[in-house]
Amino acid sequence: MEREVRVRFAPSPTGPLHIGGVRTALYNYLFAKKMGGKMILRIEDTDQNRFVPGAEDYIIEALNWCGITLDESPVTGGPYAPYRQSERKPMYMQYALQLVESGHAYYAFDTAEELDEMRERLKAAKVATPQYNAITRATMKNSLTLPEDEVKRRLESGDPYVIRLKVPRKEEVRLKDMIRGWVMVHSSAIDDKVLMKSDGMPTYHLANIVDDHLMEITHVIRGEEWLPSAPLHVLLYRYLGWEDTMPEFAHLPLLLKPDGNGKLSKRDGDKLGFPVFPLRWTDPFSGELSSGYREAGYLPEAFVNFLAFLGWNPGTQQEIFSLQELAQEFSVERIGKSGTRFDIQKARWFNEQYLRAKPDAELATYLLAALEEHQITCTPEKAEKIAGLMKERVSFPQDFWQEAAYFFVAPTEYSEKVASKKWNVQAVEVFQDFKNEIPALADFNADAVKELLLQILERRGMKIGQVMQALRLAATGAEAGPDLMQIIEVIGKEETISRIETAIAKLGHYATA
RNA sequence: GGUCCGUUCGUCUAGGGGUUAGGACUUCAGAUUUUCAUUCUGGCAACAGGGGUUCGAUUCCCCUACGGACUACCA
Numbered sequence: 001m002e003r004e005v006r007v008r009f010a011p012s013p014t015g016p017l018h019i020g021g022v023r024t025a026l027y028n029y030l031f032a033k034k035m036g037g038k039m040i041l042r043i044e045d046t047d048q049n050r051f052v053p054g055a056e057d058y059i060i061e062a063l064n065w066c067g068i069t070l071d072e073s074p075v076t077g078g079p080y081a082p083y084r085q086s087e088r089k090p091m092y093m094q095y096a097l098q099l100v101e102s103g104h105a106y107y108a109f110d111t112a113e114e115l116d117e118m119r120e121r122l123k124a125a126k127v128a129t130p131q132y133n134a135i136t137r138a139t140m141k142n143s144l145t146l147p148e149d150e151v152k153r154r155l156e157s158g159d160p161y162v163i164r165l166k167v168p169r170k171e172e173v174r175l176k177d178m179i180r181g182w183v184m185v186h187s188s189a190i191d192d193k194v195l196m197k198s199d200g201m202p203t204y205h206l207a208n209i210v211d212d213h214l215m216e217i218t219h220v221i222r223g224e225e226w227l228p229s230a231p232l233h234v235l236l237y238r239y240l241g242w243e244d245t246m247p248e249f250a251h252l253p254l255l256l257k258p259d260g261n262g263k264l265s266k267r268d269g270d271k272l273g274f275p276v277f278p279l280r281w282t283d284p285f286s287g288e289l290s291s292g293y294r295e296a297g298y299l300p301e302a303f304v305n306f307l308a309f310l311g312w313n314p315g316t317q318q319e320i321f322s323l324q325e326l327a328q329e330f331s332v333e334r335i336g337k338s339g340t341r342f343d344i345q346k347a348r349w350f351n352e353q354y355l356r357a358k359p360d361a362e363l364a365t366y367l368l369a370a371l372e373e374h375q376i377t378c379t380p381e382k383a384e385k386i387a388g389l390m391k392e393r394v395s396f397p398q399d400f401w402q403e404a405a406y407f408f409v410a411p412t413e414y415s416e417k418v419a420s421k422k423w424n425v426q427a428v429e430v431f432q433d434f435k436n437e438i439p440a441l442a443d444f445n446a447d448a449v450k451e452l453l454l455q456i457l458e459r460r461g462m463k464i465g466q467v468m469q470a471l472r473l474a475a476t477g478a479e480a481g482p483d484l485m486q487i488i489e490v491i492g493k494e495e496t497i498s499r500i501e502t503a504i505a506k507l508g509h510y511a512t513a
Numbered sequence: 514g515g516u517c518c519g520u521u522c523g524u525c526u527a528g529g530g531g532u533u534a535g536g537a538c539u540u541c542a543g544a545u546u547u548u549c550a551u552u553c554u555g556g557c558a559a560c561a562g563g564g565g566u567u568c569g570a571u572u573c574c575c576c577u578a579c580g581g582a583c584u585a586c587c588a
Contacts, residue, residue: 012587012588014587014588044588045588046588047587050587050588108586115585115586126514128514129516129584130584131584164586177518180518180519183517183518184517185517186516188516189515189516189584191584193585194585194586196586197586198586201586203585203586203587203588205588207588208588223582224517224581224583225582225583225588226582227517227518227582227583228517228518228582228583228584229583229584230517253518253519254581254582256581258524260581261580261581262581262582263581263582309525309526313526313527316527317527317535317536317537319537319538336525337520338519338580338581339580339581339582340524340525341524341525342524343538343539345538345539346537346538346539348538349537349538350538356551391551392551392552393549393550393551394550418548450547464547465547467547468548469547469548471547472548478548478549479548480548480549480550481550482548482549482550483547483548484548485547
């Protein structure tokens with residue numbers, strides 16, 4: 001009987017979730033959906049010193065924004081609650097003690113100074129990897145070296161202690177990674193990891209094994225930075241007697257900085273010229289503000305599509321995938337092995353694709369919202385028309401206002417380039433006729449306006465190309481934009497006349513020849 | 514330093530013992546257009562290097578180089 005697939009995303013609430021974390025969550029989610037399983041959020045807050053207020057809410061909001069739904073979480077609860085490790089604190093000690101009793105772990109009383117001293121000593125002796133291990137533990141203060149009664153005395157008197165895993169001296173530890181195949185590590189490369197800290201909290205290593213087991217997690221999909229400690233986790237499953245239900249592992253390739261120089265990290269903030277966080281974040285201690293994809297104008301569908309392709313591909317030519325389609329096509333086998341450089345250009349391209357696929361009416365809401373902020377009234381019909389004219393030329397929702405303000409506000413400045421090249425006496429004469437004859441137009445629409453302009457030009461033996469740029473300048477101040485006749489139709493009769501008059505007055509000094 | 518992981522166009526990648534090594538982003542050129550953008554067409558551009566194995570290797574194996582991760586009472 002196959003077990004139901006259960007995966008977890010297990011972030012630590014030490015700040016905003018960064019984009020690599022979002023991708024890990026996404027892959028977990030896609031895998032769960034593909035397999036008809038459950039997606040669980042577990043908060044790994046065993047380090048009380050690094051707790052950051054608001055981080056957990058941020059994580060949940062970010063996942064929510066992406067459309068990643070949680071079957072079990074600290075908020076929704078679930079059959080394996082609680083989902084915060086701090087709230088599971090009483091559960092861990094018994095397993096650590098079980099390991100002590102079975103001889104796979106021991107008490108250690110060394111102070112931080114003594115540990116430093118040990119490392120310094122080994123370093124001075126040119127030991128390649130100074131670590132608390134099968135050899136050095138014999139020289140340290142622990143329940144393997146101290147007399148039994150002293151250990152007992154120390155424990156009873158409340159001396160601070162940790163519990164360390166007793167890693168065997170020589171043993172080949174193998175684990176099968178779904179992405180990388182068999183990975184072999186010699187136990188001598190693993191040190192006697194602390195399982196229980198002196199504050200009574202477990203470390204990540206113990207907590208994640210205990211929780212994954214208790215929560216019946218079947219697949220652990222996490223970043224490659226965990227690969228070196230994965231063999232240690234295998235050892236823990238073995239010593240705890242849980243090896244037969246041990247989850248399968250998949251270690252995801254890392255997200256690298258655009259120059260390939262190191263992994264993308266929270267600390268990169270906005271230094272790279274693009275956000276590394278899904279949502280904007282204000283650091284509660286320093287007040288430092290970091291930008292987010294949501295606020296930058298990325299559509300969640302585009303963001304998710306882009307993220308999914310950073311390290312995974314469907315093996316077909318299709319690039320645009322909804323979250324549902326991704327879940328349908330997703331497979332761990334198609335995840336790449338090598339680190340992926342982050343390319344913001346591609347993210348932008350995805351955003352444009354999704355923007356263009358939206359109906360004009362929906363795009364109009366972006367414009368309407370911006371107009372409201374600027375206290376400009378506009379009918380939904382007009383906004384929809386403008387959205388339709390602009391959609392092929394914007395990358396972000398905010399561009400509708402930024403690039404199309406001239407639909408509502410008369411230009412105050414004119415492109416110097418176009419003015420000097422295209423604004424001349426001949427054009428001005430055409431515009432004089434044009435604005436004088438506009439009032440007679442029965443229907444003020446793009447076709448009629450164009451017809452009128454064509455008539456005037458014909459009378460003067462001119463071609464449309466000779467005046468269009470200048471007319472665009474008069475109407476919008478800009479050198480480029482959507483169909484000018486459409487713009488004029490939207491601006492309206494009076495405003496068009498007024499803008500032409502203003503331009504003739506203001507640009508007079510260019511019309512000398 | 515040690516351990517582990519990785520390496521196909523600038524970037525994301527497909528492919529896989531015999532292919533004109535395919536696509537997308539970027540970029541360039543042309544077409545369309547009243548401009549710019551879009552769109553369309555086309556171009557530039559890659560198997561890190563060296564050894565094997567093989568009739569044949571980019572593909573399999575080894576070594577080197579390079580890159581990355583890890584190396585805490587952090588996750």
